[in-house]
Amino acid sequence: MSSAFKISVTKMDFGVSEELTSKVYDTVIIGGGPAGMSAAIYAARYGLSTIIITEEIGGQVAKSGWVENYLGYTRIMGPDLVNKFEEHVKYYNVPIIIDSVENVERDGDLFKVYTLNGDEYTARTVIIAVGEKKRKLNVPGEDTYNGRGVSYCAPCDAPLFKGKVVAVVGGGDSAASAALLLTEYATKVYIIHRRNQLRAQKYYQDLLLKNPKIEIIWNTVVKELQGDKLLRKAILQRVDTKEVFELPLDGLFVEIGAEPPVELFKRIGLALSQDGYIKVNHLMETSIPGIYAAGDCVDLTPRDFRQIVVAAGQGALAAYSAYNYIIRKYGFNRR
Ligand code: NAP
Numbered sequence: 001m002s003s004a005f006k007i008s009v010t011k012m013d014f015g016v017s018e019e020l021t022s023k024v025y026d027t028v029i030i031g032g033g034p035a036g037m038s039a040a041i042y043a044a045r046y047g048l049s050t051i052i053i054t055e056e057i058g059g060q061v062a063k064s065g066w067v068e069n070y071l072g073y074t075r076i077m078g079p080d081l082v083n084k085f086e087e088h089v090k091y092y093n094v095p096i097i098i099d100s101v102e103n104v105e106r107d108g109d110l111f112k113v114y115t116l117n118g119d120e121y122t123a124r125t126v127i128i129a130v131g132e133k134k135r136k137l138n139v140p141g142e143d144t145y146n147g148r149g150v151s152y153c154a155p156c157d158a159p160l161f162k163g164k165v166v167a168v169v170g171g172g173d174s175a176a177s178a179a180l181l182l183t184e185y186a187t188k189v190y191i192i193h194r195r196n197q198l199r200a201q202k203y204y205q206d207l208l209l210k211n212p213k214i215e216i217i218w219n220t221v222v223k224e225l226q227g228d229k230l231l232r233k234a235i236l237q238r239v240d241t242k243e244v245f246e247l248p249l250d251g252l253f254v255e256i257g258a259e260p261p262v263e264l265f266k267r268i269g270l271a272l273s274q275d276g277y278i279k280v281n282h283l284m285e286t287s288i289p290g291i292y293a294a295g296d297c298v299d300l301t302p303r304d305f306r307q308i309v310v311a312a313g314q315g316a317l318a319a320y321s322a323y324n325y326i327i328r329k330y331g332f333n334r335r
Contacts, residue, residue: 016097016119024122025049026334027322028113030101031129033059034308035295037085038315039127039322044092046323052089052096053115058082059131060258060296061308063153064174065181070308079155081308101130104268104291109329111290124330125322128270128278128286128293129315132258137169141225142254149231149251154178157251161186164250167234169222171195175255176204182253183213190247191216194239199304217247225252260297273299284318290325292318 027043029036032054043050056062064078073081089096100116104126113121134152136142142150151157154168158181166186168179171193182189191208196218198205208214217236223244224235234247262276271279271287277299284292284300294314296306301314326334 016099016117020051020095020097021119021121023049024110024124025051026123026326027125027127027319028053028111028121028123029127029129030054030104030113031059031131031295031297032057032096033129033131033295033311034061034085035129035131035311035315035318036127037089038312039129039292039294039319040089040094040315041092042316042319043127043322044089044094046319048319048323048326050092050094051121052094053099053101053113053121054096055098055100057086057096057098060134060174060306061085063134063155065154065158065177067308077155101264102267103264104128106288124290124326124334126291127284127315127318127322128265128268128291128297129295129311129318130261130264131296131311132260134254134258135256137222137254137256139222139224141227141231145225145227145231145252148229149227149249150225151251151253152255154181154253154255157253158182158185161251163187165248166190166251166253167192167217167247167249168253168255169193170255170257171197172199172255172257173201173204174257175253176200176208178253178255179214180204180207180211183211186251187213189214190249192220192222192234192236192247193218194221195219222252258296265297277301282317283321284314285321290322292321294318 026048027050029039029052061078062082068075103114105112111123111126162185165188167190168175169192179189179191219239220236223237237244260276278293280293280298284294286293295311
């Protein structure tokens with residue numbers, strides 16, 4: 001089984017030392033997924049003083065099942081890959097702060113990065129790699145049974161459903177990957193999808209269709225979740241016939257995609273695409289000089305190609321651009 005629960009970092013989830021907040025960083029990286037961690041490794045190797053501020057370690061990868069397309073690993077669980085990333089970042093002594101960034105403001109030539117915990121960091125450049133937040137179903141019962149049958153993280157919770165009946169909602173790669181992982185534990189795995197065609201890669205579709213434990217419930221949406229102390233059933237509705245029916249369940253995994261934190265981007269004043277992603281050029285430069293962005297939160301990444309390798313590559317490029325900005329502006333003797 002994966003080491004999903006072993007993630008450990010130089011993290012400070014309460015009270016950050018003054019030493020960390022009083023410095024002027026060459027770059028503050030917001031986000032601790034593959035884009036942010038890759039940016040940190042490149043920035044540190046460029047000799048930039050670097051810090052990562054992130055709500056969680058690993059982003060979507062930490063919630064992913066088997067990863068089979070990241071260079072160097074034939075097959076590795078998402079959380080295990082995150083542990084590898086983190087080990088790599090730690091090697092370069094980049095601190096990782098667990099906190100949520102509320103705003104970034106220009107302060108003369110520098111930037112101030114404000115967090116939910118009330119801390120303030122000063123930076124010459126900022127790299128935004130916050131990814132996206134998982135969508136919720138927004139149906140009655142979802143919050144009540146969150147952690148009591150409803151889950152948003154298959155690798156974290158799949159082992160809890162050994163011998164049980166579960167469902168995954170969604171038709172993309174995340175739903176497919178979660179469903180396949182769940183077949184290693186559950187006796188039956190339903191996929192509830194609102195259309196009659198999956199969005200997931202063909203590779204996944206083939207695996208789903210030949211797995212005897214998986215049954216796809218097409219053209220159907222979740223209307224409500226019900227149970228006692230634990231989730232017991234989902235109330236479903238067919239999109240075409242409007243027929244309402246019950247599905248007895250022990251677990252329901254919500255995998256219906258994710259959205260970028262648009263409000264944060266607006267507060268910072270970044271130029272955004274119509275659907276709320278940060279506009280960047282090929283060097284990951286945003287509309288604000290000195291602020292770079294990378295990974296799932298940028299408009300450059302195709303919506304249907306959110307790959308770890310793409311995020312990691314963009315993170316490296318963002319660090320490269322931050323380095324060039326700093327050298328151009330401050331030269332080599334800025335400390
Ligand atoms: P996604 O591709 O956006 O798919 C979301 C799925 O959820 C779609 O099938 C969508 O239905 C459905 N959906 C959306 N909102 C819904 C709602 N309110 N109610 C019911 N169903 C809803 O998201 P994802 O699967 O999380 O993938 C995100 C990105 O990560 C993609 O680029 C994907 O390729 C990548 N990813 C890659 C891998 C891998 O390569 N191993 C693994 C995981 C994710 P419709 O189809 O009708 O729109």
